[in-house]
Amino acid sequence: MKKLYILFTVLSFFAFLILGCGGGDSSNIKVGLIAELTGDIPAVGASCKNAAQMAVEEINDAGGFQFGEKKYKVDLIIEDNAGKADQSVSAAQKLITQKKVVAIVGPNASRYALPAAEIAESSKVVLITPWSTAPKATLDSKTGASKKYVFRSCFIDPFQGRVLAKFTLENLKFKKAAVLYDVASEYNKGIAEIFKEVFEKNGGKVVAFETYTTNDKDFSSQLTKIKRATPQIIFLPNYYSEVPLQIQQAKRLGINVPFIGSDSWGSEELLKLCGNDCNDYYFSAHYAADAATPATKKFIDNYKAKYGSTPDDVAALTYDSFGLLWQALKSAGKNDRQAVRDALAKIPQYDGVTGTMQFKEGSGDPIKSAVILKIIDGKFTWFANAKP
Amino acid sequence: MVYIFQQALNALQLGSIYALIALGYTMVYGILTMINFAHGDLFMIGAFFCFLIAFYLKLSFVPTLLLTMIGVAFLGVVIERLAYKPLRNAPRVSAIITALGVGLFLENFTLALNPYPQHVPALITDQTWTIGNVSISSLQIIIIVLSLFLMLILDFIVQRTKAGMAMRAISWDKSIVPLMGVPVNKIISLTFAIGTGLGGAAGMMYGLAYPVIDPYMGIMIGWKAFISAVIGGIGNIRGAMIGGFILGSVEIMVAAFLPSTYRDFVAFTLLLILLIFRPYGILGKPNPQKV
Numbered sequence: 001m002k003k004l005y006i007l008f009t010v011l012s013f014f015a016f017l018i019l020g021c022g023g024g025d026s027s028n029i030k031v032g033l034i035a036e037l038t039g040d041i042p043a044v045g046a047s048c049k050n051a052a053q054m055a056v057e058e059i060n061d062a063g064g065f066q067f068g069e070k071k072y073k074v075d076l077i078i079e080d081n082a083g084k085a086d087q088s089v090s091a092a093q094k095l096i097t098q099k100k101v102v103a104i105v106g107p108n109a110s111r112y113a114l115p116a117a118e119i120a121e122s123s124k125v126v127l128i129t130p131w132s133t134a135p136k137a138t139l140d141s142k143t144g145a146s147k148k149y150v151f152r153s154c155f156i157d158p159f160q161g162r163v164l165a166k167f168t169l170e171n172l173k174f175k176k177a178a179v180l181y182d183v184a185s186e187y188n189k190g191i192a193e194i195f196k197e198v199f200e201k202n203g204g205k206v207v208a209f210e211t212y213t214t215n216d217k218d219f220s221s222q223l224t225k226i227k228r229a230t231p232q233i234i235f236l237p238n239y240y241s242e243v244p245l246q247i248q249q250a251k252r253l254g255i256n257v258p259f260i261g262s263d264s265w266g267s268e269e270l271l272k273l274c275g276n277d278c279n280d281y282y283f284s285a286h287y288a289a290d291a292a293t294p295a296t297k298k299f300i301d302n303y304k305a306k307y308g309s310t311p312d313d314v315a316a317l318t319y320d321s322f323g324l325l326w327q328a329l330k331s332a333g334k335n336d337r338q339a340v341r342d343a344l345a346k347i348p349q350y351d352g353v354t355g356t357m358q359f360k361e362g363s364g365d366p367i368k369s370a371v372i373l374k375i376i377d378g379k380f381t382w383f384a385n386a387k388p
Numbered sequence: 389m390v391y392i393f394q395q396a397l398n399a400l401q402l403g404s405i406y407a408l409i410a411l412g413y414t415m416v417y418g419i420l421t422m423i424n425f426a427h428g429d430l431f432m433i434g435a436f437f438c439f440l441i442a443f444y445l446k447l448s449f450v451p452t453l454l455l456t457m458i459g460v461a462f463l464g465v466v467i468e469r470l471a472y473k474p475l476r477n478a479p480r481v482s483a484i485i486t487a488l489g490v491g492l493f494l495e496n497f498t499l500a501l502n503p504y505p506q507h508v509p510a511l512i513t514d515q516t517w518t519i520g521n522v523s524i525s526s527l528q529i530i531i532i533v534l535s536l537f538l539m540l541i542l543d544f545i546v547q548r549t550k551a552g553m554a555m556r557a558i559s560w561d562k563s564i565v566p567l568m569g570v571p572v573n574k575i576i577s578l579t580f581a582i583g584t585g586l587g588g589a590a591g592m593m594y595g596l597a598y599p600v601i602d603p604y605m606g607i608m609i610g611w612k613a614f615i616s617a618v619i620g621g622i623g624n625i626r627g628a629m630i631g632g633f634i635l636g637s638v639e640i641m642v643a644a645f646l647p648s649t650y651r652d653f654v655a656f657t658l659l660l661i662l663l664i665f666r667p668y669g670i671l672g673k674p675n676p677q678k679v
Contacts, residue, residue, distance in 0.1 A: 038499055211647075241602070248599065254516055272507060273507045
C-alpha cells in the first residue's frame with residue numbers, strides 16, 4: 001500500500017509537470033526553436049535560446065504582427081534536442097504536429113539540423129537553421145535539388161573551406177598542412193574534405209589527414225602521426241569542446257606549429273576551456289563583434305545588457321534567422337505555413353547583424369561574406385574579411 | 389624507432405587508465421558475479437569530484453586524489469547498499485538492469501546540475517621533456533607510475549591480507565563462506581569501495597590528462613574498460629590489468645600504422661579473434677555451472 005502511495009505521488013508530480021507546460025493563447029503565432037541545450041555543445045544551445053528569446057521579446061514589445069484587423073503576438077516554444085539526432089527529429093515532429101508552429105528555427109549543428117530538416121521538408125513547414133553550414137542541410141536527399149522549406153542564415157562549407165585554404169596559402173604562406181577531424185560528424189568531415197581539395201589544387205600539400213570519432217578524448221596516436229609528417233600548420237575543423245584537448249595534447253607531444261579552425265570554434269566556451277593554449281590561432285567566423293557596423297553594434301549592446309556576455313556566432317545568426325522569419329511573416333500577412341514559406345522564398349536580400357545576405361531564387365542558402373578572427377590574449381579579434 | 393617509442397608511451401598512458409577502470413568491473417564481478425554497468429559513470433563522477441575539489445577548495449594534487457577516491461568509494465558503497473543489495477538474490481538480469489539504471493541516473497543527475505563541459509584546472513605544472521625527438525610530459529609519467537602503484541597496492545591487499553583472503557573466498561563460494569564467520573556484507577562493501585575508489589582515481593587522472601570533462605564521458609570509456617576486463621578474464625584482477633594495457637596498445641598502434649578511421653574496427657576485430665581462441669579471457673578459467 002505504501003509503495004502504491006509513493007508511485008501515485010511520483011506519477012501525479014510528473015503529470016503536473018507535463019500539464020504545466022501546456023497553455024498559451026491559441027490566437028498567437030507559434031514559432032518553434034530546437035536548440036542543443038544539453039549534450040556535447042550546450043553553449044551553442046544557450047546562445048541560440050538567448051538570442052531567440054530576445055528576438056521574440058523585441059517583436060512583441062513592438063506590438064507583434066497585424067494581419068487585417070487582428071493583432072498577433074509571438075509565442076516561442078523551445079525544445080531541447082539533447083545533442084542527439086533522434087531527439088532532433090522527435091522535437092521537430094512534436095513542434096509540427098502537437099504544437100502547430102508556423103515555422104521552426106534550429107537545430108544548429110549540421111548533424112542535428114540534417115535529420116530535423118528532412119522532417120520539416122516532408123511536413124511542409126519552414127525550418128531556418130542558424131548555424132548549420134553543411135550543404136546537405138538545404139538539399140533534397142534524393143534528388144540533390146534545393147529543399148523547398150529549409151533555409152539558413154549562415155554561409156556554407158564549400159565557401160568556408162575555400163576561404164580557409166586560401167587564407168592559409170596566401171596570407172599565412174604555409175604550404176604543408178595537416179588535418180585532424182571527426183569522421184563521424186557531417187560538418188567536420190565535409191569541411192575537412194573541401195579544405196584538402198582546395199588546398200592541394202592551389203599548390204599546397206596535406207601531409208597528414210587524420211580522423212577520430214565523436215566523444216574520443218585521446219588523440220595522441222593521431223597527433224604523433226601528424227608530428228612525424230612535419231606540417232607547418234594543423235587544421236582542426238572541430239567543435240569548441242574538443243579543440244582545446246587537441247591543442248593541449250599536441251603541445252604535450254612537442255608539436256609547436258600554429259593551428260587554424262573553422263566557425264565551430266566561435267564560442268566563448270572555447271576561450272574558457274583553452275586558457276592560454278589557443279592564443280595566436282586563426283579561425284573563420286560569421287561576424288566579428290569587435291568590428292561591427294552600427295546596426296550590429298546595437299544588437300551586441302542589447303544582448304550584452306540582457307545576458308552579460310558578447311553574442312557569439314550562433315547568437316547573431318539565430319537573431320538573423322528570426323529577422324528573416326519576421327520579414328516573411330510581415331509580407332505573408334497571415335499566420336499560415338505555406339504563405340510564410342512563399343514569402344520567405346521571395347526575399348532577395350536581407351541586411352542582418354551578421355552582414356548582408358543575398359538569396360538566389362529557389363535556394364535556401366544565402367550568399368554572404370565571412371571573417372577571419374584571431375585569438376589574441378584570450379579574445380576573438382577581427383583579422384580579415386573574405387568576400388563571397 | 390622514435391615513432392614507435394612515442395606511440396608506446398601513448399599506449400602506456402591510455403592502457404593504464406583502462407586498466408584502473410577495468411579493475412572495478414572485475415572485482416565486483418569476481419565477488420558478486422554481477423556486472424556493475426554504473427562503473428563507467430562512477431569514473432565520470434570521479435572526474436567531476438576532482439574538478440569540484442580542485443576548483444573550489446583549491447587543494448593540491450595528493451589531497452585532491454585522496455578526497456576524490458574517498459568520495460567516489462563512499463558513493464560506490466552507498467549505491468551497493470541502496471540499489472544492489474536488495475537484489476542480491478534476485479535473478480542476475482534484474483541486478484544488471486538496475487546497474488544500467490544507476491548509470492543513467494548518475495549521468496542525468498550531473499547533466500541536470502550543469503550541462504556544460506568543464507575545464508579541470510591543472511594540478512601539476514605540466515612540463516614536457518624531449519629526449520631525442522621523443523616527448524614525455526610530467527603528467528604522462530605521473531599517470532603511468534601512479535596507476536602501477538595503485539595496482540601493486542591492490543594486488544598486495546587481495547593476495548596478502550585477511551580482507552583480501554575473504555574476498556577471494558567469497559568469490560569462490562558465496563554460500564559456505566558466511567558459515568565460517570566471514571562478514572560477507574562488510575567484505576562486499578569493501579570490494580565496492582576499493583573498486584569504485586580506483587575508478588575515481590582513474591577519473592581524476594583522465595580529467596587531468598584530457599581536461600575537458602562532460603557527463604557522458606564515462607559511457608565509451610566504461611565500455612572499453614569492461615571489454616578490457618573481459619579480455620583479461622573477468623573476475624581475475626591481474627587479467628584486468630593486462631587487458632587494459634592490451635586494449636590501449638591495440639587502439640594506439642592500429643591508429644599509428646593504419647588510417648585512423650580503421651581504429652575501432654580493426655581493434656575490436658582483433659579482440660573478437662582473441663576471444664574465439666580464449667573465450668574466458670587471457671587469465672580467466674573456465675567456470676563450469678554448478679548444478
